[in-house]
Amino acid sequence: MWCQRLAWLLQGRRGSTGRRWPWLPRGPGPILAAPARCHPTGPAFPHCAWQLHPDYLELRYGSTVMRLDFVWLRDHCRSASCYNTKTNQRSLDTASVDLAIQPQAVRVDETTLFLTWPDGHVTRYGLEWLVRNSYEGQKQQVMHPRILWNAEIYRQAQVPSIDCQSFLETDEGLKEFLQNFLLYGIAFVENVTPTKEDTEILAKRISIIRETIYGRIWYFTSDFSRGDTAYTKLALDRHTDTTYFQEPCGIQVFHCLKHEGTGGRTLLVDGFHAAEQVLRQAPEHFELLAKVPLKHEYVENVGGCHNHMIGVGPVLNVYPWNNELYLIRYNNYDRAVINTVPHDVVRRWYQAHRALTAELRRPDNELWVKLKPGKVLFVDNWRVLHGREAFTGYRQLCGCYLTRDDVLNTARLLGLQA
Numbered sequence: 001m002w003c004q005r006l007a008w009l010l011q012g013r014r015g016s017t018g019r020r021w022p023w024l025p026r027g028p029g030p031i032l033a034a035p036a037r038c039h040p041t042g043p044a045f046p047h048c049a050w051q052l053h054p055d056y057l058e059l060r061y062g063s064t065v066m067r068l069d070f071v072w073l074r075d076h077c078r079s080a081s082c083y084n085t086k087t088n089q090r091s092l093d094t095a096s097v098d099l100a101i102q103p104q105a106v107r108v109d110e111t112t113l114f115l116t117w118p119d120g121h122v123t124r125y126g127l128e129w130l131v132r133n134s135y136e137g138q139k140q141q142v143m144h145p146r147i148l149w150n151a152e153i154y155r156q157a158q159v160p161s162i163d164c165q166s167f168l169e170t171d172e173g174l175k176e177f178l179q180n181f182l183l184y185g186i187a188f189v190e191n192v193t194p195t196k197e198d199t200e201i202l203a204k205r206i207s208i209i210r211e212t213i214y215g216r217i218w219y220f221t222s223d224f225s226r227g228d229t230a231y232t233k234l235a236l237d238r239h240t241d242t243t244y245f246q247e248p249c250g251i252q253v254f255h256c257l258k259h260e261g262t263g264g265r266t267l268l269v270d271g272f273h274a275a276e277q278v279l280r281q282a283p284e285h286f287e288l289l290a291k292v293p294l295k296h297e298y299v300e301n302v303g304g305c306h307n308h309m310i311g312v313g314p315v316l317n318v319y320p321w322n323n324e325l326y327l328i329r330y331n332n333y334d335r336a337v338i339n340t341v342p343h344d345v346v347r348r349w350y351q352a353h354r355a356l357t358a359e360l361r362r363p364d365n366e367l368w369v370k371l372k373p374g375k376v377l378f379v380d381n382w383r384v385l386h387g388r389e390a391f392t393g394y395r396q397l398c399g400c401y402l403t404r405d406d407v408l409n410t411a412r413l414l415g416l417q418a
Contacts, residue, residue, distance in 0.1 A: 045110045045111065046061055046062030046063075047060075047061075047062070048060065048061050048108055048110070048127065050106070050108055050113075052106060054102075055069060055070055055102070056068055056069045056070060057070070057073065057103075057106065057113075059108070059113070059127075059130070061127045061128075061130065061131055062131070064131050064134070064136055064137055064140070065136060066130060066131070066134040066135075066136045066137065067135075067136070068130070068134060070101050070102055070103060071097055071098075071099055071101060073103075073115060073123065073125075074097050074101055074115075074117060074123065075092065075094050075097055076125075076133075077092060077121075077123040078123075078124070078125070079121070079122070079123060079124070081121075082123075101117065101118070102118075103115040103116060103117055104116050104117065104118055108127075111126060111127055111128070112124055112125065112126055112127065113125040113126075113127060113130065135321060138321055138322065139321055139322050140322075141322070142322070142324060143319060143322075143324055143326070144182065144324070144326065144417070144418065145182070145183065145417055146182070146183055146184075146185070146272065146383075147183045147184055148270055148272055148273040148276055149184060149270050149273055149367075150270070150273060150362075150364050150365045150367075151364055151365065151366055151367045151368075152364065154184065154270075154367055155367075157184075159180050159184060159187075160176075160180075161187075161188035161189065161190040161375070162176055162177040162180075162187070162188070162189050162190070163189075163190060163191055164189055164190065164191045164192045164193075164202065165191070167189050167202070167205065168201070168202070168205055171414060174205065174206070174410075174414065175414045175415070175416065177189065177206075178206065178407075178410065178411045178414065178416055178418075179416060181378055181380065181407075182411060182416060182417075182418055184270075185270060185272070185379070185380035185383040185384040186268055186377065186378065186379055186380065186384055187377075187378045188375055188376065188377055188378070189202060189375070189376045189378070190374060190375050190376075191374055192255065192374050192375070192376050193374070194255065194256075194257045194258070194373035194374050195257070196217055196219055196257070196398045199217065199253065199255045199376060199398050199399065199400075200217050200400070202253075202376055203217075203253050203400050203402060206402065206406070206407050206410045207251065207402035207403055207406035207407045207410065208402070208403050208406045209400050209401070209402060209403075210249055210250075210400070210401040210402060210403045212242070212245075212249065212401055213300075213305075213307050213309070214401075216400065217398060217399070217400045218398065218399060218400060219396070219397070219398040220396075220397060220398075221394065221395060221396055221397075233390060233391055233392065233395075234390055235387070235388060235389050235390040236267075236387045236388040237332065237333075237387050238267055238269045238330075238360055238361070238385040238386065238387040239330060239331040239332065239333060239334075239385055239386070239387065240271070240328060240329060240330050240331055240381050240382070240384075240385055240386075241331070241381050241386075241401075242311070242381070242401070243296035243311055243329045243330070243331040243334050243335070244296040244297050244298040244309040244310060244311040244334050245309060245311045246311050246312070246313075247311075248311065248327070248329060248381060248382065249381050249401035249402075249404075250380070250381060250382055250401070250402060250403060250404020250405075250407065251378060251379065251380060251381060251401065251402040251403075251404060251407055252378070252379045252381045252386070252399060252400075252401055252402075253376060253377070253378055253379075253399040253400050253401075253402065254266070254371060254376065254377040254379065254386075254397060254399045255371075255373075255375075255376045255377075255397065255398050255399055256371035256372060256373060256375075256395070256396070256397050257373055257396040257397065257398055258373060258394065258395065258396040259372075259391070259393065259394070259395040259396070260393045260394045260395075261391055261392040261393015261394060261395065262391065262392050262393065263389050263390050263391035263392060264370075264371075264388060264389060264390075264391030264395055265368045265369065265370050265371075265388070265389050266368070266369050266370070266371050266377070266386060266387070266388055267366055267367070267368055267385075267386060267387035267388060267389070268366075268367040268368075268369065268379070268384055268385070268386055269360055269365050269366060269367070269384065269385040269386075269387075270365065270383065270384055271328040271330060271360065271383055271384060271385050272325055272328065272383050273365065274356060274359035274360045274362075274365060275289075275316055275325055275328060275356065275359075276325075277359045278352075278355050278356050278359055281355070282352075282355055284352075285351065285352035285355045285356070286316065286352075288345070288348060288349055288352045289314060289315040289316045289349075289352050289353065289356060290314055290315075290316040290317065290318050290325075291314060292314055292315075292340070292341055292345065292349050293312050293313055293314055293340050294312070294313070294314065294315065294329075294335060294336070294338060294340060294341075295310055295311070295312050295335075295336035295337070295338075295339070295340060296310070296311045296312075296329065296331060296334045296335055296336055297309065297310050297311075297334060297335075297336035298310075298334055310336070311329075312340075313327075313329050314329070315328065315329055315330055315353065315356065316328055316329075317329070326382065327382040327383075328382065328383060328385075330356075330360070330385060360385060368389075371397075378402075381401075382404065
């Protein structure tokens with residue numbers, strides 16, 4: 001399951017201490033060292049056992065069984081001649097490693113794996129480092145801890161908005177904001193001066209602003225100045241933005257500067273929560289939505305704006321090693337002709353899409369908020385769908401897109417997992 005309970009996520013759980021490992025059957029080919037040995041350790045260390053195979057080392061540490069290819073072990077050496085700790089970059093030329101390399105000697109103690117290579121070079125790995133960085137270890141870890149929510153879960157969580165002054169002037173306020181954003185995919189800042197300029201100052205606190213075909217800071221009313229339904233007074237169904245970009249914009253900022261009329265509430269839906277329900281109820285639908293690529297398209301010829309954008313990708317995007325969902329690309333307005341799906345898959349894709357749409361449209365998954373001057377909303381456009389009810393009167397909004405890499409960079413520098 002790509003999402004686990006929050007307590008498990010925040011603990012950064014690794015393999016627990018396990019019992020001694022039963023001896024593994026030897027693979028074909030010569031054994032390079034003594035038979036596999038179990039190294040008894042004190043209570044502070046998980047039990048460890050290992051065995052050499054012709055082209056890899058099989059190592060159990062605690063409850064994690066790792067299969068470490070010899071080329072991989074040589075390539076990732078962290079010695080001074082192989083890795084520059086000042087720049088955190090590789091020094092070893094990967095292409096120089098013999099693809100048939102085998103260690104001459106292997107030794108494991110309570111905390112460290114030692115390998116001696118044919119040229120005499122010695123590589124040392126901390127066993128905890130291997131658990132974190134091996135394929136088997138990564139499969140057990142979550143890249144991005146999250147709390148999935150419907151409207152009731154979010155309301156009960158009572159996630160606080162962050163005061164503008166605290167957000168702009170203190171690391172504590174910024175960190176609390178980013179923690180909320182990373183966990184829930186939405187976050188609010190209050191007491192912001194309702195101007196385009198102050199909204200830009202707010203956005204730049206966490207990221208470089210991503211300039212797009214809509215400009216740097218967009219500012220619009222319902223004047224249909226662009227060829228997009230958003231520039232009208234009509235209701236907008238739930239969707240993610242810029243699905244027609246090869247890399248959809250990561251974060252969207254909304255600030256309602258003025259509204260003299262009725263309606264216009266903003267709809268927010270946790271797309272990952274809906275996707276998890278599909279995964280639980282019909283895994284085959286989830287798998288299909290994660291594999292079938294679709295085109296999304298934006299064609300605009302209004303006034304001086306002429307654009308033709310095409311983005312390609314599946315509705316659900318997952319990390320292949322742990323099946324963790326990291327992006328949902330859902331926009332029925334901008335989905336292009338389905339011509340990337342063979343006949344024998346089309347009907348099944350529609351069934352899978354219908355199942356996801358049904359979850360996204362469940363009333364208990366809909367969080368409705370009224371955007372007011374001074375309250376700025378940040379939305380994870382890779383996760384949370386947004387929409388709008390129809391409105392009357394004059395309504396001004398401004399906002400922008402932020403580069404996802406820079407937001408996550410800011411979070412990591414503050415000590416958050418992102």
